[in-house]
Amino acid sequence: MADRLREALEPERIVRLEDDAVVVLDQRQLPDALVDLRCRNAEELAEAIRTLAVRGAPAIGVAAAYGMALAAARGASLDEAYETLAASRPTAINLKWALDEMRPDPSRQRAQQIHDDEVERCRRMGANAAELVPASARILTHCNAGGLATGGYGSAVGAIRAAWERGSVDHVWVDETRPLLQGARLTAFEMEALGIPYAVIVDGAAASRMAAGEVDIVITGADRIAANGDSANKIGTYGLAVLARHHGIPFLIVAPTSTIDPGTPDGPAIPIEERDGAEVTGRFTARNPAFDVTPAALITAIVTEEGIHRAPFRASLPMPVRSR
Secondary structure, three states, X not given: OHHHHHHOOOHHHHEEEOOOOEEEEOOOOOOOOOOEEEEOOHHHHHHHHHOOOOOOHHHHHHHHHHHHHHHHHHOOOHHHHHHHHHOOOOOOHXXXXXXXXXXXXXXXXXXXXXXXXXXXXXXXXXXXXXXXXXXXXXXXXXXXXXXXXXXXXXXXXXXXXXXXXXXXXXXXEEEOOOOOOHHHHHHHHHHHHHOOOEEEEOHHHHHHXXXXXXXXXXXXXXXXXXXXXXXXXXXXXXXXXXXXXXHOOOEEEEOOHHHEEOOOOOHHHOOOOEOOHHHOOOOOOOOOEOEEEEOHHHOOEEEEOOEEEOOOHHHHOOOOOOOO
């Protein structure tokens, strides 16, 4: 069983390009079943992105890159494929970044290189972030920023994985992450596959675990990082940052440089996706913002593949790199 779970986290299992389709591991079915979803054109792939069959900022960028390569191979309109995929989710900047990377050379080889580079960036940022994890750490993480969200290895979960391999992790608290339970379904799945000790907690329990002295560090990913360091991530992240500051706990953002958007000056300029209220309740009126923005002042450090970056972030953050 453990080998089967680990196999699900291999980059080519999460998302890949075949001759007639972009194939993604359908994350809506996890952890109960490992099901491939075949997307035969940009429209089907955009729908898979919108409905979270494939999700996580880097992973949807990788999937979109493969979508452009598929469109090119089929002789479809690249402009139409670009616009269709770019419109599928508004907050994660990696999506547009990957599409822009593909425009000059929409080949299968270019898309594969973007995927390979993204995984390598995760490994490098994981090693960088692991340096900030204290010995015998009890880590709290939110949403899913693992291999499933990045196309392989992971950003925040990659940092936890690297720290675990160094012997620095005692336990991981996994926020359930309502309303779609990306923590309880996906991060817990990854922790189990990797053999890392964990427990799922309801989102509202994070404060009590901090107050009880059971959290040493908070590590999350990001979907877009503004030029000043303000960072958008799954709804609920901002509250964790406020709690961490109150309790004197380090709060880390771990994300690749493809998540940095120098064209967005600050958090208020980040577009926040509003999802269907039916994801929250099928009976009553609901608001369902998918993300919130953590102000840079609450972030201890932002870790990328280029290193550990501290305030003032406008000066310390690197520019997004171009894949080779």
